[in-house]
Amino acid sequence: MGIDRSSFGKRQLRRLAFLANVVVACVLLAWVAVPRAEPRVFPERIPVRFWHMWSGEWKIVIDKIVMRFNASQNRYEVVALSVPGGSADQKFLMAVTGGDPPDVMAQWNQVIPAWAESGLLVPLDTLMQPAEWAELQRSAYPVALKIGSYAGHLYGLTTGINVFACYYRPEHLEAVGAQAFPDSLEGLMALADRLTRFDDAHRITRMGFMPAGFNMYAPIFGGGFFMDGRLSLNTPRNLRALTFLSESRQKYGFENVLKFESSLNTGGFATEWPFISGQYSVAVDGQWRVEQLAKYAPELRYQTAPIPAPQGGKPLAGFSNGNFMIIPKGARQVAGAYEFIKFWSGVDNPERAAEFYTWGGWLPLSPRITMTAPYQAYVRKYPQFETFLNMLSSENIQPTPPVPFQVLLTDRIIRAEEGAIRGSGSPLQAISTLEADVAREIARRKRFGL
């Protein structure tokens, strides 16, 4: 075999083409290789990298708060990054473990106990002056501190609390002759029966009221999952709550309720809430619906009220969660991060921060913020918001228990509720299984020295 000299020109051309490709690739690689700085408005300042999970119209609110912070001073610049919610925890954990975490992150997932126990978070109380910490403990709403605390330290400072109450349609109540919203859960359930509508085939066309959420109703029945600093799952009050949830659904038939719920358009957008279309007469939801209703259904007549307590239960009770700010271990600008957290949460200046809370329709960290003029103006604008504010001071509002296996616990609580309402076991069996599962997890963690 010989190398054909006559095709030299063709080969040269091919070689040149190949070289040209390599050069193009090298140029492209060089272009991407040069690390370019993050987009900065104030490049002369110290950057504080802030990750959050808001997107769409919420991101605009966050960007506004960041802009306000950056405009308020000349030392730090907060550089915000919106991370897809479903993968934010993975990105965060990788960045912390890899040694290059953000300086501050806004969270709402159940992460504080697990991450704090793994040593991934900076206790925020250690960054505060003793007087500042004492003042926060004295003034903050109880639930705000509960959400952010683990093992005696504050790891997350709340910038928005969520509490849940009843939204109801007065014209539906008037149509069945009800003069006022019931003041007991028993009364509400009796009213719900009158409000619920069926078609000829006995399919539900309008649901008067359907309670759901074991974590919501356990505190309402005077129970809860965390009492006196420890888990309390299988208690008579919790059992009563689960039995109530089970019986409420089975009264209409589990399948019938499921069919009704499946027919609802619950795409997640404000306008798709079935309460707006009148498919529920009474619905339990968070405070953010107040502003959404004003925006997307301004003509809708509705009112809000706390979920009424049953006999022997507790008033102004229920479940709560919220948004909170954390600082990861390994953050380069801990001081800058804390500065930003203070700025947003209003620890040092309630008047200024009150405006931010109104932008997002968030419930504030403390009554000091609630009492400010901007926040009071907001409440006047949205009077139904007051129901939620009144609930904030209640000690009966409970977040997920501060245990390092919150995700598993929540999953098992939901499983217990589903088992009970489906009728696949009695409420007692469901709650016993819940207790056994959690005991097994605690034993497993002990075995592994966690």
Added chain:
Amino acid sequence: MTPHSSSQPGALGRAGLHLVLLLLAIPYVLPLIWMLSTALKEDSQIFPREGSAQSALALSNLIPNPLAWHNFPDAMATVPFVTYLRNTLLLCFINVLGAVLSSAVVAYGFARLRFRGREFLFMLMIATMALPGQVTMIPTFALYSKLGWYGTFLPLTVPAFFGVPFFVFLMRQFFLTLPLELSEAARIEGATEWQILWRIVLPLSKPVLATCALFQFLGTWNDFFGPLLYINDPEKYTLAYGLQQFMSSYGGKWGQLMAASTLFILPIIVLFFAAQKTFIQGIATTGSKA
């Protein structure tokens, strides 16, 4: 009847075979049809009221009426689709080039050069394929971070230039099928190993090169986790990452979401149909030694 004709199915047999294949294909095609159908529907058609004709489980309800073409421009206006596409194509181009070239060089060494420890090194390289990504994720992240590559495209491109074990394996198997005499003859004529690789082996290996290029393209195109970990600037987001962002932001807008998903997979489908002959040839010829 000749032995040849007896081994070939008749027209009826072929029709039957195609019918069975078509039936088997339905479960795989249905999600794609549903995606396209949803991309062309209004929300009211996607979520019809229970009891209405549109809520019935009927094939006719897969056909949108009216056609909501606006979902496509709306989706493209909602996210910077062109920016994401540019970034994705850039990464695909660099990764395909890097992975195919570097893997070919390594595979040539394993297939055609004799040196001490060759088999051991080959087995070692193959063994790295068994390592789950999660095991190497943290050390590589820390390494790239220390190198100052965090936040750039470098962690997403440079590794491709160091050979991809699976491609090395495929190419080595293919190179082993090429007659050794070709290389021997070139050597006698004074060709170097580089010249043999570039002028003889690679031109004869187009199917396997195309297969590896396609695999790499698909891998880079669909990669969500890499950009998630290393990219911190929305200007550098890729389509897979952008699509996830779209789901977070506008998850309830199913029409737009499916329109964006259709746009996302369209190039892959076109590419596969365009290159399917070469692709299948490449796969078929790497499995056995001639």
